[in-house]
Amino acid sequence: MKNSRLLAVAASTLVVLGLVSCAPPEKEDTGSKTESGVSAREATSAEDFGGMDKLIEAAKAEGELNVIALPPDWANYAEIIDTFSKKYGIKVNSAQPDANSQDEINAANQQKGKSTAPDVFDLGQAIAIANTDMFAPYKVATFDSIPEQFKDPDGTWVNDYGGYTSIGYDSAKLPEITSVEDLLKPEFQGKVALNGDPTTASAAANGVLMTAIANGGSVDDIAPGVEFFIKLKEAGNFIPVDPTPATIESGQTPVVIDWDYLNAAETKKVPTWKVFVPQNALVGGYYFQAINKDGPHPAAARLWQEFLYSDEGQNLFLKGLARPVRADAMEKAGTVDAALLAALPEVTGEPVVATDEQSKKMAEYLGANWAKVIG
Template sequence: MRTLARSAVAVVTATAFAATAACAPPEDKNSGGGSGGTAAAGATSAADLGGMDALVAEAKKEGQLNVIALPPDWANYGEIIKAFGTKYGVKVNSAQPDASSQDEINAADQLKGQDKAPDVFDLGGAVASANTAKFAPYKVATWAEVPAALKDPNGAWTNDYGGYMAIGYDSAKVPAPASVTDLLKPEYKGKVALNGDPTQAGAAFSGVVMTSLGNGGSADDIAPGVEFFKKLKAAGNFLPVDPTPATIESGQTPVVIDWDYLNVAQAKKTASWKTVVPAGAVVGSYYVQAISKNAPHPAAARLWQEFLFSDEGQNLWLKGGARPVRAEAMESAGTIDKAAYGTLPKTEGTPVFQTEAQTTKAKEYLTANWAKAVG
């Protein structure tokens, strides 16, 4: 599972950004000859360069792409990076996969003007919304198929992949929970873990929102979620351990509240691991893609975006258990990987995407009440 640094608190907004990301300064790589001063640096679409063939040609001339904070086992990024490099003959320099969104922005600032600076960003909402001046507007060929609420109207940023908060559980050790409140039952004593501290980690934050929805709360009121964890602790069911693949495989954390794509991925290592999205408690979150306006390889950066939002790129995320942002359009067009899509946990109820104002209010409530209620 992704590190907590990668999961800084930031839930998707219905009108602004999405959940979390990461990065740190990349290693010193040999230059591929790219330059932020090329025509590609000002291109807001492939058409500005003469079409996709021209964009591909420019990217191949640059020869390299600098990505940062992309764990290979996170949403299938390892295969995505390999597929892009193989398809276009562009070397992908992937720097320090585990870090924070702010580290990513810091790297862009510190390495500005250097060939090793990050070309693209994969960010969480809080950091992304504070750094839009660093983004280069660009609309991919499939941009119209991304829901309006999940992209900047001028193309400065676009949500790409994400998922829903879920309950992962070892079916060989505990019964299947039918609802959030089921976790209060004796069968789950000492078995329920939350991925992180909700005052610091995005996954844990959204876990509290999910439990709030499952206990009569709303996007505007997460108090029932905090109260739920207070009861969970009082019942002896809350396990104050940060879950990892190792703790799951060893049986230390047989129930984990985390994003569905992370829980689904665990089934590859633990055959009895199942995932459920509680009915009526569906909390959604998507990540943000953006191009650095100071990208040393501007054509490769734009080609990378085209690949990520193409059917091929979206299906590769789906293969990793993440929900691609174009899923609905691809399903209608018959281009989605139906087998992979069918493995995702079913959802029942309208997904909740907190607004920035709701997220801020919830964070303030957690800061004031979480420690008192749960410790």
């Protein structure tokens, strides 16, 4: 989809081997019911509650929402959570903000039936598709304005936001980056970081894919990507530091391979921080939003979805420089924040987006070969 605000395919490569999270025993959850007597857990739209006002009423009665793995500096989630909480008077409990997708699933399984279990998920493709039996189908009011390729027909999962793999760097300390190969230059010694472990994190796995494509590989052959990181390490350029806003701002990680919306967000804190998206290795992906069918706050979970996919929620993702899934429809309707849309990092061409099967093969290869880089 050239020159579109959306990515070409609804997918986000994520391979994870997360740890099981722990929680103290809590009281069993009994769920809530709508005014008509329908279980809130079985509601597939706001109409099942009697309309949006009744859904809001039911969610307020529950009073809380449990989210997990939502870093405050990721896609503007700090403001999204704060806005939702103030708008509806619902306390948002944010657990394990730095967890990965498998951690989310592990927490839901271990805490099933407890008041601490996550109500909603924000997942990469591989984990989302592998765990659809844990999701509750739900269609938000704006469901019809979400392109078919970005959602399950029944609303079991829906893509929420996406972006492109990029290289962020401090232009005050380093020369301009115009290609992936530039990272091998002596000027980048001890400076290049990858956001996470590619065997457990989507951003990192896509980073390896980006370098593979830039070096003659493909989504079906990421070996050149692993080889590139081996060369980076041998040159002394790759540093085994998991970058964060703090490491970027302190100068510890002056070059970071990450999603463009995360790198672009750093320009607000580090004015000399620039973002390079290699057009010859354009790798894109969306994350998947879903409701935990066994979550303790089913009405609040559904109201959260309504908020995320409303014009207000989508513009808040956009404020975080992530590409909201409804961007094209909102642009046509005149409801998108045009200034924020124009601020997105410029890209051209067709992005490469791994399918579920390709993601699995990438997982296998990375699991067997990434040790060559870090070993």
